[in-house]
Amino acid sequence: MNSEQTDLPVPPEREAEASRLARWRSRVAYQGLSLGLVCALVALALLLGDHFTRDAIASRQQEDQLATLRQVLPARLYDNDPLAEAFRLQDAELGEVEVYPARRGGELVAVALRVGTLGYGGPIVQLIALDNQGRILGVRVLSHKETPGLADKIEAAKSDWITRFAGLSLGNPPLAGWAVQKDGGQFDQFAGATITPRAVVKGILRALQLHARHAGKLAGQPEEVQP
Amino acid sequence: MSHCGGAQIVVRQGKRPWQYFTDALWDYNVALVQMLALCPALAVTTSATNGLGMGLATTLVLIISNAIISSLRHVISPEVRNPLMIGIIAGVVTLIDMAMNAWTHELYQVLGLFIALIVTNCAVLGRAEAFCLKHPVLPSILDGAGSGIGFTWVLVLIGGIREILGSGTLFAQASSLLGVHFQWLELTVLPGFQGILLAILPPGAFIALGFLLAGKRVLDRRRAERRIKTHGELVVLP
Numbered sequence: 053m054n055s056e057q058t059d060l061p062v063p064p065e066r067e068a069e070a071s072r073l074a075r076w077r078s079r080v081a082y083q084g085l086s087l088g089l090v091c092a093l094v095a096l097a098l099l100l101g102d103h104f105t106r107d108a109i110a111s112r113q114q115e116d117q118l119a120t121l122r123q124v125l126p127a128r129l130y131d132n133d134p135l136a137e138a139f140r141l142q143d144a145e146l147g148e149v150e151v152y153p154a155r156r157g158g159e160l161v162a163v164a165l166r167v168g169t170l171g172y173g174g175p176i177v178q179l180i181a182l183d184n185q186g187r188i189l190g191v192r193v194l195s196h197k198e199t200p201g202l203a204d205k206i207e208a209a210k211s212d213w214i215t216r217f218a219g220l221s222l223g224n225p226p227l228a229g230w231a232v233q234k235d236g237g238q239f240d241q242f243a244g245a246t247i248t249p250r251a252v253v254k255g256i257l258r259a260l261q262l263h264a265r266h267a268g269k270l271a272g273q274p275e276e277v278q279p
Numbered sequence: 280m281s282h283c284g285g286a287q288i289v290v291r292q293g294k295r296p297w298q299y300f301t302d303a304l305w306d307y308n309v310a311l312v313q314m315l316a317l318c319p320a321l322a323v324t325t326s327a328t329n330g331l332g333m334g335l336a337t338t339l340v341l342i343i344s345n346a347i348i349s350s351l352r353h354v355i356s357p358e359v360r361n362p363l364m365i366g367i368i369a370g371v372v373t374l375i376d377m378a379m380n381a382w383t384h385e386l387y388q389v390l391g392l393f394i395a396l397i398v399t400n401c402a403v404l405g406r407a408e409a410f411c412l413k414h415p416v417l418p419s420i421l422d423g424a425g426s427g428i429g430f431t432w433v434l435v436l437i438g439g440i441r442e443i444l445g446s447g448t449l450f451a452q453a454s455s456l457l458g459v460h461f462q463w464l465e466l467t468v469l470p471g472f473q474g475i476l477l478a479i480l481p482p483g484a485f486i487a488l489g490f491l492l493a494g495k496r497v498l499d500r501r502r503a504e505r506r507i508k509t510h511g512e513l514v515v516l517p
Contacts (some may be wrong), residue, residue, distance in 0.1 A: 070353075077356040087359045087366075090351075094370035101374045108381035116388075202476055209452075244476060 121152060121164060123208065124181035124190035129161050130154035141270075143262055151270070154181075162189055163270055165262065169255035172247040173197035176206070180259040186267065187221045191256055196248075203248035213240065214252070222260045230257045299418045303425030309402040310433040311495050316402035320434055321484035323393055325445070328453045330438030331431065332390040338427025339375060340397050341406060344368045345423035349411035364407045369398045389456050402430060433491065440487045445479035447472030 076082050117135055125134065134152035141149045150166040164181040174197035181189040191214055193206045205211035216239075231237025232250050241249045263270070294302070309315045319337070324330045347367055348355075355363055376394045379387045387394075397403065406426050411419045443449055447469035454462040477483050 073353060077354070078358075083356045083359045086354060086356060087363055090363050091366050094366050097370055098373055101377045105377040105381035109377065112380065112384040115384075199480070202479065243473070 120179060120192055120194060123192050124179050125152075125154050125162060125164055126189065129189075130156050132156075134164060141262075141266060143265070146258060146262055149262060153270075160184065160270065163263070165259045166194070167255045167259045167262075169251045169258070171196055171198050171251040172203060172245070173199060176248070176251050176255065178252065178255045178259075180256055182259065182263050184267075185221065186260060186263050187219060188217050188256070188260075190215075191217045191252075193252070198248045199245070203242060203245040205242050205245075206248060206252050213242075213249070217256055222264055230260075294418075296418055296421055299414075300421040300425035303422055304429045304432075307426075308429040308433065308495075309405070309426045310430055311492060313402070313405065315405045316400045316430060317488070319393070319396055319400055320430070320437065321481065321488065323396075324434055324438035324441060324484055324487075325479055326442040326448075326452070327435050327439040327450045328389070328456050329393075330434030330436075331450075331453075332386075332456050333393045334427070334431025334434040336375070336390055336394050337397055337400060337402070337430055338424065340368070340372055340400075341403055341423035341427040341430075342420055343375075343423075344371050344403055345406060345411050345419040346416055347371070348407045349414060349416045349419035352412045352414075355412065360408070360412065361404075364404060365398075368403050368407070372398045386456060389452070402426060436491060437484065437487045440490075441478045441483050443468050445474045445476065445483065447474055 114135070121134060132153070132155040134154050137155075138150060138152050141151050143149055146167070152164040152166075153160055154162040154164070162181055162183045164179055166177065166179055168175045168177045170176070176196040176198070177194045178191060179194050180191050183189055192208055193214060196204070196206065198204055198206065205213050208214050225238050228236065229238040230253060232239050232241040232246060232253060234241055234246050235250065237253065239249060239253050303309070307313065310317065310320050316337075319333055323333045344364075344367060348364055351367075372394065376391075379394065380391065406422060410422050414422070439449055442451065447467060449466040449468050450464040453464040454460075457464070475483075478487070
């Protein structure tokens with residue numbers, strides 16, 4: 053095996069070629085052209101990459117959304133495609149809220165609401181599913197930037213805390229109970245983290261109140277609503 | 280490579296290709312010796328699994344970008360080498376990002392956040408600049424693999440230390456990264472342990488890295504002393 057692996061030994065004819073290349077490389081035109089050419093090639097590779105992966109990525113993302121929706125909306129409840137029928141609800145207090153309606157035989161049976169609140173590290177986005185009576189079917193945190201290991205117990209993968217909201221509604225517990233224990237409410241905070249669970253509880257309460265405000269309108273939504 | 284010195288100093292000269300790989304694991308470790316890529320090393324190592332994922336993704340990028348840049352080393356002008364190399368590295372990273380998102384989606388859900396960060400990982404540009412512009416393709420690939428694996432073990436170690444101290448577990452959720460067959464890796468080292476919050480927070484990363492750096496220096500010094508004692512020589516790396 054050759055112990056020297058650098059470029060050093062160059063035969064004379066190669067040397068002439070190398071010096072010609074070196075002269076070329078010092079010209080501004082060569083530098084600009086080579087840079088442009090490499091950028092064009094990289095762009096071409098990215099275009100090809102996008103072309104071959106776009107459909108697969110789109111269907112993976114669709115599956116992700118559907119998987120999260122399944123966690124809050126039991127699949128046996130509905131027979132439509134809530135993702136395809138998603139629409140935005142105008143609300144005086146919360147602004148635009150994304151709604152995923154679940155229907156069975158054309159009848160609205162439940163809605164999933166996408167609600168954001170401000171946590172400790174940034175926005176916490178939740179998906180909250182409510183049946184027609186305003187009872188919580190399920191809650192999941194879609195995205196958050198809370199402290200890992202401390203406040204990420206709001207994820208279903210880390211703790212069952214978020215599942216304890218199922219079955220509750222605006223009157224159960226009464227309004228004063230819709231807070232963390234530190235604020236006189238009935239929900240546990242985590243050791244060393246109060247702001248995060250407080251924000252989650254607030255988001256769920258907002259979704260419940262929004263549902264109460266728009267219950268008639270939600271139930272009366274026609275089947276085909278464009279986003 | 281023209282070190283000269285006392286009679287007891289031996290200069291290691293001329294490397295076999297395999298040595299480019301092994302040297303990068305320890306003696307020229309990108310994180311612990313070159314002190315490059317500390318931003319990803321400190322930011323993502325809240326668990327051993329995160330460290331492993333980031334390390335493996337970086338290794339893949341290092342091998343491919345090293346191979347491409349080294350094969351272009353004769354046509355790259357020194358004046359425009361930086362934008363050119365960054366363009367190539369960014370292209371490789373984005374292609375890997377798209378491919379993983381499309382075809383290894385479960386892995387992507389764990390690593391997705393980190394992959395785009397690799398573009399700004401100075402270890403990748405650092406190896407391109409310091410090594411690939413001067414060496415043929417095979418040593419460059421070996422150097423990329425060695426640097427990547429050297430980076431990976433440091434990340435796994437920092438992540439492991441922080442995870443044990445911060446959560447009492449080791450390799451939690453490794454099966455979502457490596458597949459169901461690796462569930463045995465997921466250990467609860469300290470059952471019922473609440474965890475030291477500091478270890479998970481950013482200062483914990485700096486403290487763990489500090490101890491690692493000190494530990495490596497101690498080991499290196501012991502090794503050198505033992506060498507002097509047994510062989511009566513001091514090996515100087517070129």
